[in-house]
Amino acid sequence: MISFIESILGTVLSSFVIIIIATFMALLVDFLFPSFVKWTRMILIFIVVTVVLQPAFEHLTLIRDIANSISMMFISIYPILTASMVTAGGAFSMLNFQPAMLLFANGAIVLTEKVLIPLLTAALILDLVSRILPAVPFTKMADLIRTTLLGTVSAVVAAYSIFITVGGTMSWALTGLASEPIKELIRQNVPLIGSFMTESMGTIGRYSSGASVFAGGWLISAIWTVALIPSFKTLLTAFFYRWTAALIEPFANEDITGILDDIGRTLFVLCAVSFLIAFAFIYTALFSIILVKLITTMK
Amino acid sequence: MVVDVSLMLTLIQLIVVFLILLLISFAVPKLQPLLYASIFFYFVFHLLNTIVFPFGKYFVALFEPLPDPFAKLLIGSAILFYVSELIAKHIEEAGYGSLAAVAHFAVKISILTLWMQQTSALIEILSKLIIK
Numbered sequence: 001m002i003s004f005i006e007s008i009l010g011t012v013l014s015s016f017v018i019i020i021i022a023t024f025m026a027l028l029v030d031f032l033f034p035s036f037v038k039w040t041r042m043i044l045i046f047i048v049v050t051v052v053l054q055p056a057f058e059h060l061t062l063i064r065d066i067a068n069s070i071s072m073m074f075i076s077i078y079p080i081l082t083a084s085m086v087t088a089g090g091a092f093s094m095l096n097f098q099p100a101m102l103l104f105a106n107g108a109i110v111l112t113e114k115v116l117i118p119l120l121t122a123a124l125i126l127d128l129v130s131r132i133l134p135a136v137p138f139t140k141m142a143d144l145i146r147t148t149l150l151g152t153v154s155a156v157v158a159a160y161s162i163f164i165t166v167g168g169t170m171s172w173a174l175t176g177l178a179s180e181p182i183k184e185l186i187r188q189n190v191p192l193i194g195s196f197m198t199e200s201m202g203t204i205g206r207y208s209s210g211a212s213v214f215a216g217g218w219l220i221s222a223i224w225t226v227a228l229i230p231s232f233k234t235l236l237t238a239f240f241y242r243w244t245a246a247l248i249e250p251f252a253n254e255d256i257t258g259i260l261d262d263i264g265r266t267l268f269v270l271c272a273v274s275f276l277i278a279f280a281f282i283y284t285a286l287f288s289i290i291l292v293k294l295i296t297t298m299k
Numbered sequence: 300m301v302v303d304v305s306l307m308l309t310l311i312q313l314i315v316v317f318l319i320l321l322l323i324s325f326a327v328p329k330l331q332p333l334l335y336a337s338i339f340f341y342f343v344f345h346l347l348n349t350i351v352f353p354f355g356k357y358f359v360a361l362f363e364p365l366p367d368p369f370a371k372l373l374i375g376s377a378i379l380f381y382v383s384e385l386i387a388k389h390i391e392e393a394g395y396g397s398l399a400a401v402a403h404f405a406v407k408i409s410i411l412t413l414w415m416q417q418t419s420a421l422i423e424i425l426s427k428l429i430i431k
Contacts, residue, residue: 018365025362025370033377035384043373046417050424051366057428121428128425 008055008236015052016244019260022047023252041253045132048259056241056263059234060121063274066230067113070281074106077284084291105280108156116152116273119145120266127262131255142262146269153272157279223285227278231271238267309350316342332393339389343382351378368417376410383407 026040123145126138241264245257316338324331355374362370383406387399 021362021365022369025365025373028358029373029377033381036377036380039376039380040373043369046421047366047369049421050417057424060428125425125428 005236008233008240011055013240015055016240016247018047018051019244019248019252019256023248023256026253027251041255044253044256045259048256049128052260053263055237056124056267059230059237059267059270060117060124063230063234063270063277064113064117066274067109067117067277070277070284071106071109071113074109074280074284077288078106081288081291084295104159105283108276109280111152111156112273112276116149116276117270119149120270120273123149123269124263124266127266128259131259131262134255139262142266146265149269150272153269153276156276219289223282227281227285231274231278234267234271234274238264238271241267306350309346312342312345336389336393343385347382351382372413372417376413379406379410 022044026044029040030037123142126142126145130137130139130142241260245260245264248260249257320331320335320338323334327334355378358374359371383403387403390396390399390402
């Protein structure tokens with residue numbers, strides 16, 4: 001946990017230092033060669049794209065790869081799961097494990113892989129284009145894509161909570177006095193996706209506390225950690241980008257801070273998207289564990 | 300530092316050069332363009348050697364923490380562009396405007412080729428996002 005925070009801090013902070021030095025260099029060159037202003041701006045954008053945005057691009061490809069592998073996993077595991085569900089018989093009725101929800105969870109993954117992440121990439125590239133060529137701005141388009149994505153993800157998560165609460169057997173153990181301040185804190189402080197995060201956390205928590213009867217608390221927390229680490233990493237990186245943008249705003253070119261800010265916002269949406277993946281992963285993992293347990297105890 | 304020491308000297312040299320040029324235009328007006336050009340080029344190269352190149356090296360060393368080619372590339376192409384512009388202006392003053400334009404254009408293209416590798420890296424990074 002600590003080591004990966006350190007590594008993110010390392011990459012993002014070093015790129016932050018690089019931006020500051022590069023801005024200073026650009027200031028010097030602008031002073032010496034006033035006719036070179038366009039070039040210095042261009043080289044700043046070069047540095048930003050090839051060095052500073054590398055962590056953001058890595059996260060995008062990371063989430064894309066995870067989505068891809070999980071959807072492959074689902075496609076390979078689904079026949080086995082359904083077959084064993086048929087053999088397990090009525091044991092599932094007490095658990096509120098609708099097969100439809102499994103399908104839904106993994107349908108969300110396929111949606112993520114095929115639609116949401118390519119759209120997010122498009123938003124990122126539109127942002128870059130509108131900063132590199134200010135004459136052809138696509139900022140509204142990028143914003144539109146981001147808000148649409150966020151809306152889609154929120155709708156999917158809302159559908160999840162409907163699925164889970166319809167059965168009525170699950171109740172979130174964490175609700176109550178202890179968790180409300182934390183939820184409020186997250187909602188207030190994480191821009192764009194704060195309330196979405198608390199909602200989806202609540203949904204997953206409600207679900208897994210029902211399942212912990214069968215799977216055991218440690219196993220569930222292990223699954224949670226594995227599933228949420230990519231999301232958490234993405235969130236942290238997004239924060240670092242926005243902080244960097246805020247810190248260098250007084251002396252950097254407006255384009256550069258704008259790029260960093262936009263990338264931060266895109267990463268927040270990416271984090272929201274990765275919550276969908278995490279959710280489906282948690283659901284499938286718990287489902288398989290409980291299935292195995294049921295089958296072994298029934299015999 | 301190199302720049303500090305030679306700066307005063309260079310300024311005095313500049314005044315001397317200016318006086319010599321005035322003297323030439325008064326004494327031998329027919330030879331003035333030739334002598335002006337030779338003195339100009341001599342002075343430019345002298346300046347490059349004593350001030351601009353040491354400063355360029357110093358600048359590159361100063362921005363060493365930046366990823367490798369960028370500082371070198373920026374200051375190199377800026378100096379190249381500036382010198383080319385200077386010489387082109389001089390040629391244009393002598394009355395050969397088209398020659399100056401062609402020379403400047405060629406230097407611009409060579410600067411662009413210096414940047415080509417970085418540009419292709421940028422394009423590759425961006426296209427890696429799309430293709431897959």
